Amino acid sequence: MLKNTVRSLKDEIKELIPQKTQQFNLFRKKFKDVKIDTITVNSILSGMRGNKSMFWQGTTLDPIEGIRFNNFTLSQCQTSLPGLNQNNHSNIFLPESMLWFLMTGGKIPTLQQSLQLSNDLSERTKNGNLPPNVNNILSQLPKKMHPMTQLSIGLLLLQENSFFQKNYENGTLNKDTYWEDTLEDSLNLIAMMPLLAGKIYSNMINEGKPLGQFNPSKDWSYNICSLIGINKNSDSSNISNLSNRQLEDFVNLMRLYLGIHVDHEGGNVSAHSTHLVGSALTDPYLSYSSGINGLAGPLHGLAAQEVVRFLIEMNSNISSPKNLLEIENYLWNLLSCKRVIPGYGHAVLRNTDPRFTSLLNFVHERSQEFANDSHVQLMQNLTKVAPKVLTEHGKCQNPYPNVDSASGILFYHYGLKQTLFMTVIFACSRAIGPLSQLVWDRIYGLPIERPKSLDLNSLKKLVTSP
Structure with missing residues (x-):
């Protein structure tokens, strides 16, 4: 110690x-009556998303x-x-x-x-x-x-x-x-x-x-x-x-x-x-x-486990996690059934989640460790296909992977199966x-x-x- x-x-x-x-109190005193934003009816009825009030x-x-x-x-x-x-x-x-x-x-x-x-x-x-x-x-x-x-x-x-x-x-x-x-x-x-x-x-x-x-x-x-x-x-x-x-x-x-x-x-x-x-x-x-x-x-917090279930299910229904065309067809069938692609999209982000990138770097630094893990391979290949499919589908404001796309499946790889x-x-x-x-x-x-x-x-x- x-x-x-x-x-x-x-x-x-x-x-x-x-x-x-002192900074906090001076700022509040000086600007307390300044209006920051206009709240719409839709914002009130849609979970207050984006309201600048906290x-x-x-x-x-x-x-x-x-x-x-x-x-x-x-x-x-x-x-x-x-x-x-x-x-x-x-x-x-x-x-x-x-x-x-x-x-x-x-x-x-x-x-x-x-x-x-x-x-x-x-x-x-x-x-x-x-x-x-x-x-x-x-x-x-x-x-x-x-x-x-x-x-x-x-x-x-x-x-x-x-x-x-x-x-x-x-x-x-x-x-x-x-x-x-x-x-x-x-x-x-x-x-x-x-x-x-x-x-x-x-x-x-x-x-x-x-x-x-x-x-x-x-x-x-x-x-x-x-x-x-x-x-x-x-x-x-x-x-x-x-x-x-x-x-x-x-x-x-x-x-x-x-x-x-x-x-x-x-x-x-x-x-x-x-x-x-x-x-x-x-x-x-x-x-x-x-x-x-x-x-x-x-x-909210259960998203990572949903991605794990999704990857396991998808891998059992395709011939190879490396077949990008097969992955693309699977995703289109999923969307046509009004299901979502777990791990993609975000309420605020409009780009790839930097936290996902950091986890992906972790995988790249240990490429030999993950070389034979079909679930991790599928996770990586989905990033090449899912954004394109979601963009063409047109109903997702952010078609890029968030942190949940990778986090759960990496723990799963090391034996955390629960x-x-x-x-x-x-x-x-x-x-x-x-x-x-x-x-x-x-x-x-x-x-x-x-x-x-x-x-x-x-x-x-x-x-x-x-």
């Missing part, structure tokens, strides 16, 4: 607060460039944020580096700071164990219960340890210090995600018996891999049958996946749910459990973005979120009145 010889994350945030809050500090989404993290593109993050640089894959940064980057509003940590934060997260797990009552209750859940339901229950059980909730009830908090307990809760929650993920996966495939051990000297991503069985010789876990090189690649895939899924603007369901519930001064555990429940929706569990991994990553925002919601003193709703009669009056 590293000794505390560098400034902590909390110290960095505390130093930033006076400058950041403050979110850490990330923005550009239709062409993709996601920006504190104004850094993903590519810039991959070259700037520190990682462990195993096998010279320097584009894989530690998710802890991104956590620091988002929590500090854009300060790039050193590798030492990232490792210190990793050590801090490990120490918050109390020797790598879930609280006994949490472990006992999770052990009693039906083994076929949806893994996201188990995760939501786990977070709610951890809520009794919330510093914010306890100190608020005791009357020992004031508005200026709300952020400190929110930070403590958020870091404790993030620290516990590998333990929850490991417990849920063991419930699914190993009767709740541990599949691996927590290693306090390793990073956050490694421990997720360890707790789902990469180091245990067990017939229950396909992951444990990998070679040493494959195990190393699997851990690097986990680091890559967790690093690029942390946040995606504030308007997506998991982020917005966390922010909305948190706006009522709800503690991070309750707030993020609401985000988890949103992430479990088929139109597709429902893939969203739990997503949830581990997504905790970082919304909880970083929740800390800054407290710092800025954002109020409870309460938009005005309208019924159809009210809308009619607005559009027909002179």
